[in-house]
Amino acid sequence: GAGVSQSPSNKVTEKGKDVELRCDPISGHTALYWYRQRLGQGLEFLIYFQGNSAPDKSGLPSDRFSAERTGESVSTLTIQRTQQEDSAVYLCASSPRDRVIYGYTFGSGTRLTVV
Amino acid sequence: GQNIDQPTEMTATEGAIVQINCTYQTSGFNGLFWYQQHAGEAPTFLSYNVLDGLEEKGRFSSFLSRSKGYSYLLLKELQMKDSASYLCAVRDSKAAGNKLTFGGGTRVLVKP
Numbered sequence: 699g700a701g702v703s704q705s706p707s708n709k710v711t712e713k714g715k716d717v718e719l720r721c722d723p724i725s726g727h728t729a730l731y732w733y734r735q736r737l738g739q740g741l742e743f744l745i746y747f748q749g750n751s752a753p754d755k756s757g758l759p760s761d762r763f764s765a766e767r768t769g770e771s772v773s774t775l776t777i778q779r780t781q782q783e784d785s786a787v788y789l790c791a792s793s794p795r796d797r798v799i800y801g802y803t804f805g806s807g808t809r810l811t812v813v
Numbered sequence: 814g815q816n817i818d819q820p821t822e823m824t825a826t827e828g829a830i831v832q833i834n835c836t837y838q839t840s841g842f843n844g845l846f847w848y849q850q851h852a853g854e855a856p857t858f859l860s861y862n863v864l865d866g867l868e869e870k871g872r873f874s875s876f877l878s879r880s881k882g883y884s885y886l887l888l889k890e891l892q893m894k895d896s897a898s899y900l901c902a903v904r905d906s907k908a909a910g911n912k913l914t915f916g917g918g919t920r921v922l923v924k925p
Contacts, residue, residue, distance in 0.1 A: 702855075731912070740817075740900060740917035741856070754912065789855065801846045801902070801913065804855035 700724075702805035704790050710811045711780055719775045719808045721790030730773050731802060732765060733789045741789065747773060780812045817916035819901050824922045825891055833886045833919045835901035843906035846913060847875050847886045850898045859899075860886070888921070896923045 703722040711717050723730050732744040743757035747767040758764070762780075767773035777784055787809050791802035816838040825831040837845070844863040848856035862868055862877035862884060874887040888895055898920045902913040 733915075741902075741915040743912060743914065746912050801848070801858045801861060804857070806855045 702790055702792055702803050704788075704805035704808050706808055707806065708809045708811075710813060713782060713812055714779055716776065716778045717780055717810065719777075719788050719790075719810070721773045721775070721792075721805060723770075723773070723790070723792030724794075724803055726770075727792035727794050727803075728770050729793045730767055731791045731793075732773070732775050733791065735787045735789055735807070737786070744775070744788075777810075780810075782812045785810055785812045817901055817903055817914060819899075819916040819919045821917065822920045822922070824924060825888075827891055827893060827923055827925050829891050831888045831891060831921060833888070833899050833901075833921070835884045835886070835916055837882050837884070837901070837903045837916075839882075839903055839905050839914075841906035842879055842903065844904040845875075845877055845884050846902040846904070847873075847884075848900040848902065848915075850900060850918065852897070856900055891923050893923050893925070896921060 702724055705720045728749045730747045733741040734744055735741050745758055745765045746754040762778045765775045787807040789804050789807045791804045793802050819835045823831055846861050847859040849859050850856040860868055860875035862875050865877055865879055867874055867876045872889045877884045886899055898918040900918045901916040904913050
């Protein structure tokens with residue numbers, strides 16, 4: 699596609715429920731990243747996929763968080779048993795190669811509210 | 814690990830100049846990025862520095878000093894539409910892939 703697409707754009711869920719967030723990267727972009735942004739704060743790295751290599755999961759805050767990506771296509775970020783502190787904007791980004799000089803292209807994010 | 818610091822908020826007048834500083838500490842440096850983020854929107858790429866010096870792009874310029882672990886983003890001839898958050902991000906040469914570590918962002922408010 700023309701840009702990074704994320705869905706849903708907004709999600710309100712009850713505490714304890716599971717949620718699944720979707721990211722559709724730019725076609726041909728081999729690298730895909732998930733970041734979390736709490737209100738008024740910077741971006742917090744969660745997980746990174748590069749082609750068929752093992753993902754870098756070093757940023758996932760707990761075992762309630764997991765993500766999958768099939769090949770170089772869509773990725774899903776799953777949060778199980780959501781907590782109020784999970785409320786944030788979840789941003790997905792993709793880039794065309796492992797090391798690039800022009801950074802990422804971000805999607806518009808999913809705003810998650812846990813009530 | 815990495816530590817990236819930038820001011821939380823700055824206010825400037827339309828037509829003026831504002832300089833946003835960013836200091837960083839990293840075990841290995843492989844590039845510094847500046848992104849602009851309007852409220853409720855995705856960050857968009859502004860600039861990239863990997864060598865010391867100034868990179869100019871229209872009204873925006875970015876400077877890097879690797880020895881000092883310091884960068885700044887200079888916004889000239891400020892316009893109201895420049896009101897946004899500006900994110901400094903560093904790529905660590907010792908980290909896998911193209912992973913960027915972001916600072917907390919600087920919210921710039923442009924007043925008439």
